[in-house]
Amino acid sequence: MSGELAIEVSDLTMSFGQLTAYQSLDLRVSKGRFVVLIGPSGCGKSTLLRNIADLLQSTGGTIRVFGDRPQEVRRQRRISFVFQEATLLPWRTALENVEMPLQVGGWAAQKRSHRDPRDLLELVGLKGREDAQPWQLSGGQRQRVAIARALVTKPDILLMDEPFGALDEITRDGLNDELLRIWRETGTTIVFVTHGLSEAAFLGQTVVVMGAHPGRIVETIELDEHKPGNGIDRSSPAFFDITSRLRGVMETAHGGHA
């Protein structure tokens, strides 16, 4: 890893009353990387993402996003989030949903350039569906709109919390292909949470394996050597090797919990 640090998490603690999600967590993400957090439920991967996004306040330690506190970064609208549910507003068309971030949260006062919502819908493969109502779109299409909406503000960082978790495998593979293409085109730093092994193996330049009880980082795996340019054929032996290795680390992390 090299280059400017996008995210720096040091000695992070998060507890909900008596319950400790994780303690003394450290994580560094360089600018422009595609980092995948993978782990069993309860390992705190979604919570960590929310700490970075300032959707949840951590209870100890520090987070810096491009050197700034998460709250400042969020207020400056430099961070975007894609949820597990597409979370489109049903009274807005696809295009109007993509335009939403430009209409709230003092975007105009930021005086930054944004991406054209129509271009973004084209980028996510929904050209011609601008005026579609959310209920007219499939689950995969709705998530594409959500991705377009997340990109409209040209975020420095895109956080994705199991965005394709509710989709069938074929649709998910297709969206993973497109996500890599979009990531290459935009150069955005992405932190992607999943509990799918093959999704993690396919998407990540860096895969951070987390364990539960208590939440912790078990191993950080760099895949640059195995996947030059972060591209790989899902049917290749190399992909099988990566998946097997991830599976090994995950099973060790699970310990007796499986």
Added chain:
Amino acid sequence: MRPSLSWAWPVIGLLSLVVLWQAVIVGFQVRPFIAPDPLTVVHALWDNRQLLWHNIQPTAMEAIAGFFVGNGIGFLLATIFVHSRRLRAIYFPVVVLFNTIPIIALSPVLILVFGLSMSSKIAIAAIICMFPTLVNTLRGLEAVSHSEMELMKIMSASPAEVFFRLRLPRSLPFVFTALKIAATSSVIGAIVSEWVGAESGIGMLIIQSTFDYRTPLLYASIMMSSALALAMFGAVVLAEKYFVKWRTA
């Protein structure tokens, strides 16, 4: 069933009841001052058209004004309660308690306060509308998902933006459910208030015609009040079609 004829079925249902009504009157030889037959009521509607028209107007004014005042207050309270847990904890139980008072018991109190004027009637119609609207609007304003709230937060949306761009549109189907209830109950409120004391109005006409054994006029008055409620209900349905075009699935 052909969809183009779907309106015909309720008409058939209504006509069958009118036929049954006529059959009962003729079959049991019911005397007209106990219950008139349908045709007599139609005659009464026509013969008393000026009287009925003259008296439906104050009732309609009371019901419509009460509808707007009551729903306005209900909506306002819901908006306040959704933004302040403290105020909600303090005053929501009070509103629930207040709502347990039967409206007919409250009417004399309001007439003592406002007098026999129209404002006492408007107040009663408003009170009867307020509670269902408050409860439904509150539910609607809170019918936002966790991720929708997180979406608004990640965009650093202000409380006003959360309200106008998320909570308010989300609440509209709930609000319109309440408005449909209010459309008919505001007419009930207006008529009940006229029973307690009024110089004009359909409610006054109902009481007068009962005491005078002018039963056909009583039936005609009842039909007028039903028509008023139906018109208000229809207006709400039209408004809902205009404002709520979206659906969730």
